[in-house]
Amino acid sequence: MKVVIDGEVRTLKAVWYEDDEVKLIDQRKLPEKIEIFEAKNSDDIAYAIKNMVVRGAPAIGVTAAYGLAMAKKKGENMDEAVRKIGSTRPTAYDLFKAIRYMQINDFDMNSARRYAMEISGRSRKIxxxxxxxxxxxxxxxxxxxxxxxxxxxxxxxxxxxxxxxxxxxxxxxxxxxxxxxxxxxxxxxxxxxxxxxxxxxxxxxxxxxxxxxxxxxxxxxxxxxxxxxxxxxxxxxxxxxxxxxxxxxxxxxxxxxxxxxxxxxxxxxxxxxxxxxxxxxxxxxxxxxxxxxxxxxxxxxxxxxxxxxxxxxxxxxxxxxxxxxxxxxxxxxxxxxxxx
Incomplete structure:
Protein backbone atom coordinates (compact mmCIF):
# COMPACT_ATOMS: atom_id res chain seq x y z
CA MET A 1 0.00 0.00 0.00
CA LYS A 2 1.08 3.57 -0.61
CA VAL A 3 2.18 5.39 2.55
CA VAL A 4 3.43 8.96 2.87
CA ILE A 5 6.12 9.27 5.56
CA ASP A 6 7.72 12.68 6.14
CA GLY A 7 6.59 13.77 2.69
CA GLU A 8 8.13 10.72 1.01
CA VAL A 9 5.91 8.17 -0.76
CA ARG A 10 6.78 4.62 0.26
CA THR A 11 5.25 1.18 -0.22
CA LEU A 12 4.55 -0.94 2.85
CA LYS A 13 2.75 -4.20 3.54
CA ALA A 14 0.63 -4.69 6.64
CA VAL A 15 2.56 -7.86 7.58
CA TRP A 16 5.92 -9.26 6.47
CA TYR A 17 8.82 -11.47 7.63
CA GLU A 18 12.31 -10.02 8.03
CA ASP A 19 15.38 -10.68 10.21
CA ASP A 20 13.79 -13.73 11.86
CA GLU A 21 10.84 -11.64 13.05
CA VAL A 22 7.29 -11.03 11.91
CA LYS A 23 6.89 -7.30 11.31
CA LEU A 24 3.47 -5.68 11.53
CA ILE A 25 2.20 -2.15 11.17
CA ASP A 26 0.81 -1.52 14.65
CA GLN A 27 -2.75 -0.59 13.73
CA ARG A 28 -3.49 0.60 17.26
CA LYS A 29 -1.20 3.59 16.66
CA LEU A 30 -2.75 4.79 13.40
CA PRO A 31 -3.46 7.39 12.17
CA GLU A 32 -1.26 9.38 14.56
CA LYS A 33 1.94 7.52 13.72
CA ILE A 34 3.33 4.55 11.83
CA GLU A 35 5.00 2.18 14.25
CA ILE A 36 6.27 -1.34 13.49
CA PHE A 37 5.51 -4.12 15.96
CA GLU A 38 8.18 -6.84 16.00
CA ALA A 39 6.98 -10.33 16.91
CA LYS A 40 9.82 -12.59 17.97
CA ASN A 41 7.91 -15.74 19.01
CA SER A 42 4.47 -17.32 19.07
CA ASP A 43 3.55 -15.47 22.28
CA ASP A 44 4.11 -12.17 20.47
CA ILE A 45 2.04 -13.40 17.52
CA ALA A 46 -0.85 -14.42 19.79
CA TYR A 47 -0.65 -11.04 21.55
CA ALA A 48 -0.63 -9.14 18.24
CA ILE A 49 -3.75 -10.93 16.98
CA LYS A 50 -5.68 -10.88 20.26
CA ASN A 51 -4.91 -7.25 21.04
CA MET A 52 -5.58 -5.86 17.55
CA VAL A 53 -2.04 -4.94 16.58
CA VAL A 54 -3.19 -6.68 13.42
CA ARG A 55 -6.83 -7.20 12.45
CA GLY A 56 -8.86 -8.12 9.40
CA ALA A 57 -9.42 -11.79 8.62
CA PRO A 58 -6.89 -12.22 5.75
CA ALA A 59 -4.15 -10.29 7.58
CA ILE A 60 -4.75 -12.38 10.70
CA GLY A 61 -4.30 -15.51 8.58
CA VAL A 62 -1.03 -14.27 7.08
CA THR A 63 0.24 -13.29 10.53
CA ALA A 64 -0.56 -16.77 11.83
CA ALA A 65 1.20 -18.40 8.86
CA TYR A 66 4.38 -16.37 9.36
CA GLY A 67 4.18 -16.82 13.12
CA LEU A 68 3.98 -20.61 12.93
CA ALA A 69 6.87 -20.81 10.47
CA MET A 70 8.92 -18.56 12.77
CA ALA A 71 8.01 -20.71 15.77
CA LYS A 72 9.28 -23.82 14.01
CA LYS A 73 12.53 -22.12 12.99
CA LYS A 74 13.11 -21.15 16.62
CA GLY A 75 12.45 -24.65 17.94
CA GLU A 76 9.18 -24.00 19.73
CA ASN A 77 6.71 -26.73 20.66
CA MET A 78 4.43 -26.58 17.61
CA ASP A 79 1.36 -28.08 19.27
CA GLU A 80 1.54 -25.33 21.86
CA ALA A 81 2.18 -22.64 19.22
CA VAL A 82 -0.87 -23.78 17.24
CA ARG A 83 -3.00 -23.81 20.40
CA LYS A 84 -1.96 -20.29 21.43
CA ILE A 85 -2.41 -18.71 18.03
CA GLY A 86 -5.61 -20.62 17.26
CA SER A 87 -7.29 -19.48 20.49
CA THR A 88 -6.90 -15.75 19.85
CA ARG A 89 -9.96 -14.74 17.82
CA PRO A 90 -12.77 -17.22 17.09
CA THR A 91 -14.74 -15.52 14.32
CA ALA A 92 -12.17 -14.91 11.55
CA TYR A 93 -12.08 -18.07 9.40
CA ASP A 94 -8.83 -17.12 7.66
CA LEU A 95 -7.02 -17.77 10.93
CA PHE A 96 -7.99 -21.43 10.93
CA LYS A 97 -7.49 -21.79 7.19
CA ALA A 98 -3.92 -20.49 7.55
CA ILE A 99 -3.17 -22.75 10.51
CA ARG A 100 -4.37 -25.81 8.59
CA TYR A 101 -2.36 -24.75 5.52
CA MET A 102 0.80 -24.48 7.62
CA GLN A 103 0.16 -27.83 9.32
CA ILE A 104 -0.16 -29.54 5.94
CA ASN A 105 3.08 -27.89 4.80
CA ASP A 106 5.04 -28.75 7.96
CA PHE A 107 5.21 -25.09 9.07
CA ASP A 108 7.67 -24.29 6.28
CA MET A 109 8.69 -20.62 5.89
CA ASN A 110 8.51 -20.77 2.10
CA SER A 111 4.92 -21.98 2.49
CA ALA A 112 4.16 -19.02 4.76
CA ARG A 113 5.59 -16.65 2.16
CA ARG A 114 3.51 -18.32 -0.53
CA TYR A 115 0.40 -17.98 1.63
CA ALA A 116 1.03 -14.24 2.01
CA MET A 117 1.68 -13.80 -1.73
CA GLU A 118 -1.47 -15.74 -2.63
CA ILE A 119 -3.67 -13.67 -0.35
CA SER A 120 -2.19 -10.43 -1.68
CA GLY A 121 -2.54 -11.52 -5.31
CA ARG A 122 -6.10 -12.70 -4.82
CA SER A 123 -7.00 -9.39 -3.21
CA ARG A 124 -5.70 -7.58 -6.27
CA LYS A 125 -7.92 -9.81 -8.43
CA ILE A 126 -10.89 -8.90 -6.22
Whole structure:
Protein backbone atom coordinates (compact mmCIF):
# COMPACT_ATOMS: atom_id res chain seq x y z
CA MET A 1 0.00 0.00 0.00
CA LYS A 2 1.08 3.57 -0.61
CA VAL A 3 2.18 5.39 2.55
CA VAL A 4 3.43 8.96 2.87
CA ILE A 5 6.12 9.27 5.56
CA ASP A 6 7.72 12.68 6.14
CA GLY A 7 6.59 13.77 2.69
CA GLU A 8 8.13 10.72 1.01
CA VAL A 9 5.91 8.17 -0.76
CA ARG A 10 6.78 4.62 0.26
CA THR A 11 5.25 1.18 -0.22
CA LEU A 12 4.55 -0.94 2.85
CA LYS A 13 2.75 -4.20 3.54
CA ALA A 14 0.63 -4.69 6.64
CA VAL A 15 2.56 -7.86 7.58
CA TRP A 16 5.92 -9.26 6.47
CA TYR A 17 8.82 -11.47 7.63
CA GLU A 18 12.31 -10.02 8.03
CA ASP A 19 15.38 -10.68 10.21
CA ASP A 20 13.79 -13.73 11.86
CA GLU A 21 10.84 -11.64 13.05
CA VAL A 22 7.29 -11.03 11.91
CA LYS A 23 6.89 -7.30 11.31
CA LEU A 24 3.47 -5.68 11.53
CA ILE A 25 2.20 -2.15 11.17
CA ASP A 26 0.81 -1.52 14.65
CA GLN A 27 -2.75 -0.59 13.73
CA ARG A 28 -3.49 0.60 17.26
CA LYS A 29 -1.20 3.59 16.66
CA LEU A 30 -2.75 4.79 13.40
CA PRO A 31 -3.46 7.39 12.17
CA GLU A 32 -1.26 9.38 14.56
CA LYS A 33 1.94 7.52 13.72
CA ILE A 34 3.33 4.55 11.83
CA GLU A 35 5.00 2.18 14.25
CA ILE A 36 6.27 -1.34 13.49
CA PHE A 37 5.51 -4.12 15.96
CA GLU A 38 8.18 -6.84 16.00
CA ALA A 39 6.98 -10.33 16.91
CA LYS A 40 9.82 -12.59 17.97
CA ASN A 41 7.91 -15.74 19.01
CA SER A 42 4.47 -17.32 19.07
CA ASP A 43 3.55 -15.47 22.28
CA ASP A 44 4.11 -12.17 20.47
CA ILE A 45 2.04 -13.40 17.52
CA ALA A 46 -0.85 -14.42 19.79
CA TYR A 47 -0.65 -11.04 21.55
CA ALA A 48 -0.63 -9.14 18.24
CA ILE A 49 -3.75 -10.93 16.98
CA LYS A 50 -5.68 -10.88 20.26
CA ASN A 51 -4.91 -7.25 21.04
CA MET A 52 -5.58 -5.86 17.55
CA VAL A 53 -2.04 -4.94 16.58
CA VAL A 54 -3.19 -6.68 13.42
CA ARG A 55 -6.83 -7.20 12.45
CA GLY A 56 -8.86 -8.12 9.40
CA ALA A 57 -9.42 -11.79 8.62
CA PRO A 58 -6.89 -12.22 5.75
CA ALA A 59 -4.15 -10.29 7.58
CA ILE A 60 -4.75 -12.38 10.70
CA GLY A 61 -4.30 -15.51 8.58
CA VAL A 62 -1.03 -14.27 7.08
CA THR A 63 0.24 -13.29 10.53
CA ALA A 64 -0.56 -16.77 11.83
CA ALA A 65 1.20 -18.40 8.86
CA TYR A 66 4.38 -16.37 9.36
CA GLY A 67 4.18 -16.82 13.12
CA LEU A 68 3.98 -20.61 12.93
CA ALA A 69 6.87 -20.81 10.47
CA MET A 70 8.92 -18.56 12.77
CA ALA A 71 8.01 -20.71 15.77
CA LYS A 72 9.28 -23.82 14.01
CA LYS A 73 12.53 -22.12 12.99
CA LYS A 74 13.11 -21.15 16.62
CA GLY A 75 12.45 -24.65 17.94
CA GLU A 76 9.18 -24.00 19.73
CA ASN A 77 6.71 -26.73 20.66
CA MET A 78 4.43 -26.58 17.61
CA ASP A 79 1.36 -28.08 19.27
CA GLU A 80 1.54 -25.33 21.86
CA ALA A 81 2.18 -22.64 19.22
CA VAL A 82 -0.87 -23.78 17.24
CA ARG A 83 -3.00 -23.81 20.40
CA LYS A 84 -1.96 -20.29 21.43
CA ILE A 85 -2.41 -18.71 18.03
CA GLY A 86 -5.61 -20.62 17.26
CA SER A 87 -7.29 -19.48 20.49
CA THR A 88 -6.90 -15.75 19.85
CA ARG A 89 -9.96 -14.74 17.82
CA PRO A 90 -12.77 -17.22 17.09
CA THR A 91 -14.74 -15.52 14.32
CA ALA A 92 -12.17 -14.91 11.55
CA TYR A 93 -12.08 -18.07 9.40
CA ASP A 94 -8.83 -17.12 7.66
CA LEU A 95 -7.02 -17.77 10.93
CA PHE A 96 -7.99 -21.43 10.93
CA LYS A 97 -7.49 -21.79 7.19
CA ALA A 98 -3.92 -20.49 7.55
CA ILE A 99 -3.17 -22.75 10.51
CA ARG A 100 -4.37 -25.81 8.59
CA TYR A 101 -2.36 -24.75 5.52
CA MET A 102 0.80 -24.48 7.62
CA GLN A 103 0.16 -27.83 9.32
CA ILE A 104 -0.16 -29.54 5.94
CA ASN A 105 3.08 -27.89 4.80
CA ASP A 106 5.04 -28.75 7.96
CA PHE A 107 5.21 -25.09 9.07
CA ASP A 108 7.67 -24.29 6.28
CA MET A 109 8.69 -20.62 5.89
CA ASN A 110 8.51 -20.77 2.10
CA SER A 111 4.92 -21.98 2.49
CA ALA A 112 4.16 -19.02 4.76
CA ARG A 113 5.59 -16.65 2.16
CA ARG A 114 3.51 -18.32 -0.53
CA TYR A 115 0.40 -17.98 1.63
CA ALA A 116 1.03 -14.24 2.01
CA MET A 117 1.68 -13.80 -1.73
CA GLU A 118 -1.47 -15.74 -2.63
CA ILE A 119 -3.67 -13.67 -0.35
CA SER A 120 -2.19 -10.43 -1.68
CA GLY A 121 -2.54 -11.52 -5.31
CA ARG A 122 -6.10 -12.70 -4.82
CA SER A 123 -7.00 -9.39 -3.21
CA ARG A 124 -5.70 -7.58 -6.27
CA LYS A 125 -7.92 -9.81 -8.43
CA ILE A 126 -10.89 -8.90 -6.22
CA UNK A 127 -10.07 -5.28 -6.97
CA UNK A 128 -9.99 -5.87 -10.73
CA UNK A 129 -13.30 -7.73 -10.69
CA UNK A 130 -15.05 -5.37 -8.27
CA UNK A 131 -13.92 -2.32 -10.23
CA UNK A 132 -16.42 -3.34 -12.90
CA UNK A 133 -19.24 -2.52 -10.47
CA UNK A 134 -18.05 1.04 -9.84
CA UNK A 135 -19.19 3.63 -12.34
CA UNK A 136 -17.97 7.15 -13.00
CA UNK A 137 -19.00 9.50 -10.14
CA UNK A 138 -19.97 6.55 -7.91
CA UNK A 139 -20.64 7.20 -4.24
CA UNK A 140 -19.70 4.19 -2.14
CA UNK A 141 -20.37 3.38 1.50
CA UNK A 142 -18.05 1.04 3.41
CA UNK A 143 -17.96 -0.17 7.01
CA UNK A 144 -14.98 -0.91 9.26
CA UNK A 145 -11.61 -1.43 7.54
CA UNK A 146 -11.30 -3.93 4.71
CA UNK A 147 -8.26 -2.31 3.12
CA UNK A 148 -4.62 -3.25 2.77
CA UNK A 149 -4.25 -3.11 6.55
CA UNK A 150 -6.80 -5.93 6.82
CA UNK A 151 -5.19 -8.11 4.16
CA UNK A 152 -1.48 -7.49 3.43
CA UNK A 153 -1.89 -5.30 0.39
CA UNK A 154 -4.77 -3.99 -1.77
CA UNK A 155 -7.56 -5.01 0.60
CA UNK A 156 -10.95 -6.58 -0.04
CA UNK A 157 -13.68 -3.92 0.03
CA UNK A 158 -11.11 -1.20 -0.66
CA UNK A 159 -9.42 -3.08 -3.51
CA UNK A 160 -12.15 -2.20 -6.09
CA UNK A 161 -12.12 1.37 -4.81
CA UNK A 162 -8.34 1.59 -5.26
CA UNK A 163 -8.66 0.19 -8.78
CA UNK A 164 -11.45 2.59 -9.70
CA UNK A 165 -9.41 5.53 -8.45
CA UNK A 166 -6.37 4.29 -10.37
CA UNK A 167 -8.48 4.13 -13.52
CA UNK A 168 -9.29 7.81 -13.15
CA UNK A 169 -12.90 7.37 -12.06
CA UNK A 170 -14.25 10.23 -10.00
CA UNK A 171 -15.48 8.45 -6.86
CA UNK A 172 -16.45 9.38 -3.32
CA UNK A 173 -16.41 7.13 -0.27
CA UNK A 174 -18.60 7.40 2.83
CA UNK A 175 -16.54 5.95 5.68
CA UNK A 176 -18.51 4.66 8.66
CA UNK A 177 -16.61 5.53 11.83
CA UNK A 178 -17.21 1.96 13.14
CA UNK A 179 -17.63 2.14 16.88
CA UNK A 180 -16.34 1.09 19.29
CA UNK A 181 -12.75 0.80 17.97
CA UNK A 182 -13.22 3.33 15.14
CA UNK A 183 -11.53 1.22 12.45
CA UNK A 184 -13.31 3.23 9.78
CA UNK A 185 -12.43 6.66 11.11
CA UNK A 186 -8.87 5.70 12.05
CA UNK A 187 -7.82 3.11 9.45
CA UNK A 188 -10.02 3.24 6.34
CA UNK A 189 -9.92 7.03 6.23
CA UNK A 190 -6.13 6.91 6.69
CA UNK A 191 -5.72 4.48 3.77
CA UNK A 192 -7.94 6.59 1.52
CA UNK A 193 -6.07 9.75 2.49
CA UNK A 194 -2.74 8.11 1.61
CA UNK A 195 -4.12 7.32 -1.85
CA UNK A 196 -5.75 10.73 -2.34
CA UNK A 197 -9.24 9.23 -2.64
CA UNK A 198 -12.07 11.64 -1.86
CA UNK A 199 -13.99 10.58 1.24
CA UNK A 200 -15.85 11.68 4.37
CA UNK A 201 -16.05 10.03 7.77
CA UNK A 202 -19.64 9.73 8.98
CA UNK A 203 -21.15 8.57 12.27
CA UNK A 204 -22.35 4.98 12.11
CA UNK A 205 -25.95 6.06 12.59
CA UNK A 206 -25.78 8.59 9.72
CA UNK A 207 -25.63 6.00 6.92
CA UNK A 208 -29.42 5.72 6.63
CA UNK A 209 -29.69 9.49 6.28
CA UNK A 210 -27.45 9.50 3.19
CA UNK A 211 -29.05 6.38 1.73
CA UNK A 212 -32.54 7.85 1.94
CA UNK A 213 -31.29 11.04 0.27
CA UNK A 214 -30.03 8.92 -2.67
CA UNK A 215 -26.43 9.91 -1.98
CA UNK A 216 -25.15 6.32 -1.82
CA UNK A 217 -24.93 4.26 -5.03
CA UNK A 218 -23.56 1.01 -3.60
CA UNK A 219 -22.20 -0.52 -0.42
CA UNK A 220 -19.05 -2.67 -0.31
CA UNK A 221 -17.92 -4.35 2.90
CA UNK A 222 -15.52 -7.12 3.84
CA UNK A 223 -16.20 -10.30 5.81
CA UNK A 224 -14.63 -12.40 8.55
CA UNK A 225 -16.47 -15.66 7.84
CA UNK A 226 -19.01 -16.63 5.19
CA UNK A 227 -21.27 -19.68 5.59
CA UNK A 228 -22.36 -22.07 2.82
CA UNK A 229 -25.69 -20.32 2.36
CA UNK A 230 -24.17 -16.83 2.11
CA UNK A 231 -24.86 -15.62 5.63
CA UNK A 232 -21.73 -13.80 6.73
CA UNK A 233 -20.09 -12.29 9.78
CA UNK A 234 -18.47 -8.88 9.63
CA UNK A 235 -17.76 -6.02 12.00
CA UNK A 236 -20.64 -5.12 14.29
CA UNK A 237 -23.01 -2.73 12.52
CA UNK A 238 -22.77 -4.40 9.11
CA UNK A 239 -26.19 -6.04 9.47
CA UNK A 240 -27.83 -2.64 9.99
CA UNK A 241 -26.19 -1.28 6.82
CA UNK A 242 -27.38 -4.28 4.80
CA UNK A 243 -30.98 -3.87 5.95
CA UNK A 244 -30.90 -0.14 5.19
CA UNK A 245 -29.38 -0.76 1.76
CA UNK A 246 -32.10 -3.24 0.82
CA UNK A 247 -34.84 -0.94 2.10
CA UNK A 248 -33.47 1.88 -0.05
CA UNK A 249 -32.81 -0.23 -3.15
CA UNK A 250 -29.02 0.06 -2.95
CA UNK A 251 -26.77 -2.83 -4.09
CA UNK A 252 -24.88 -4.42 -1.19
CA UNK A 253 -21.67 -6.31 -2.00
CA UNK A 254 -19.31 -8.36 0.14
CA UNK A 255 -15.68 -8.54 -1.00
CA UNK A 256 -13.71 -11.53 0.29
CA UNK A 257 -11.16 -14.10 -0.87
CA UNK A 258 -11.94 -17.81 -0.96
CA UNK A 259 -10.08 -18.23 2.34
CA UNK A 260 -12.95 -16.47 4.15
CA UNK A 261 -15.63 -18.94 2.97
CA UNK A 262 -16.40 -21.69 5.48
CA UNK A 263 -18.31 -24.35 3.57
CA UNK A 264 -18.27 -26.64 6.62
CA UNK A 265 -21.13 -24.67 8.18
CA UNK A 266 -24.62 -24.31 6.76
CA UNK A 267 -25.62 -20.87 8.02
CA UNK A 268 -24.62 -17.86 10.04
CA UNK A 269 -26.17 -19.40 13.14
CA UNK A 270 -23.04 -21.57 13.39
CA UNK A 271 -20.53 -18.69 13.28
CA UNK A 272 -18.95 -18.05 16.70
CA UNK A 273 -19.20 -14.38 17.64
CA UNK A 274 -16.40 -12.88 19.70
CA UNK A 275 -17.40 -10.61 22.57
CA UNK A 276 -14.63 -8.23 23.57
CA UNK A 277 -13.77 -6.18 26.66
CA UNK A 278 -16.57 -3.85 27.76
CA UNK A 279 -14.12 -0.98 28.16
CA UNK A 280 -13.82 -0.70 24.37
CA UNK A 281 -17.39 0.68 24.51
CA UNK A 282 -17.13 2.52 27.82
CA UNK A 283 -13.91 4.38 26.94
CA UNK A 284 -12.51 6.33 23.99
CA UNK A 285 -8.71 6.62 23.96
CA UNK A 286 -8.66 5.78 27.64
CA UNK A 287 -11.25 8.39 28.65
CA UNK A 288 -14.40 7.04 30.29
CA UNK A 289 -17.59 8.16 28.51
CA UNK A 290 -20.18 6.20 30.50
CA UNK A 291 -21.15 6.39 34.19
CA UNK A 292 -18.88 4.37 36.45
CA UNK A 293 -21.94 2.36 37.48
CA UNK A 294 -22.63 1.27 33.90
CA UNK A 295 -21.54 -1.87 32.11
CA UNK A 296 -21.62 -2.58 28.38
CA UNK A 297 -22.05 -5.43 25.92
CA UNK A 298 -19.46 -5.56 23.15
CA UNK A 299 -19.98 -8.11 20.36
CA UNK A 300 -17.19 -7.62 17.82
CA UNK A 301 -19.24 -8.92 14.88
CA UNK A 302 -22.78 -9.46 13.70
CA UNK A 303 -24.22 -11.86 11.13
CA UNK A 304 -25.98 -10.59 8.01
CA UNK A 305 -28.46 -13.04 6.42
CA UNK A 306 -27.89 -13.89 2.75
CA UNK A 307 -31.13 -12.23 1.64
CA UNK A 308 -29.48 -8.83 2.04
CA UNK A 309 -26.45 -9.62 -0.14
CA UNK A 310 -26.47 -8.59 -3.80
CA UNK A 311 -23.27 -10.48 -4.53
CA UNK A 312 -19.91 -11.69 -3.25
CA UNK A 313 -16.87 -10.22 -5.01
CA UNK A 314 -14.18 -12.91 -5.02
CA UNK A 315 -11.00 -13.70 -6.97
CA UNK A 316 -13.11 -16.18 -8.97
CA UNK A 317 -15.79 -13.69 -9.98
CA UNK A 318 -19.00 -12.26 -8.52
CA UNK A 319 -21.52 -14.71 -7.09
CA UNK A 320 -25.03 -14.30 -5.76
CA UNK A 321 -25.71 -16.16 -2.49
CA UNK A 322 -27.66 -18.77 -4.49
CA UNK A 323 -24.57 -19.37 -6.66
CA UNK A 324 -22.09 -20.25 -3.90
CA UNK A 325 -22.25 -23.90 -4.94
CA UNK A 326 -20.44 -22.86 -8.13
CA UNK A 327 -17.85 -21.03 -6.07
CA UNK A 328 -17.30 -24.13 -3.93
CA UNK A 329 -16.66 -26.20 -7.06
CA UNK A 330 -14.08 -23.69 -8.29
CA UNK A 331 -12.36 -23.66 -4.92
CA UNK A 332 -12.20 -27.45 -4.85
CA UNK A 333 -10.24 -27.33 -8.12
CA UNK A 334 -7.88 -24.70 -6.66
CA UNK A 335 -5.00 -26.52 -4.95
CA UNK A 336 -4.22 -23.56 -2.73
CA UNK A 337 -7.77 -23.15 -1.48
CA UNK A 338 -8.73 -26.82 -1.26
CA UNK A 339 -7.37 -27.24 2.27
CA UNK A 340 -9.01 -29.94 4.36
Missing amino acids: GEIGNQLIGQNARILTHCNAGALAVVDWGTALAPIRMAHGDGKNIFVFVDETRPRLQGAKLTAWELAQEGIDHAIIADNAAGFYMRRKEVDLVIVGADRIASNGDFANKIGTYEKAVLAKTNGIPFYVAAPGSTFDFSIKSGDEIPIEERDENEVLEINGTRIGPVESHSRNPAFDVTPNEYVTGFITEYGIFKPSELGKLKELMEKDLFMNIK
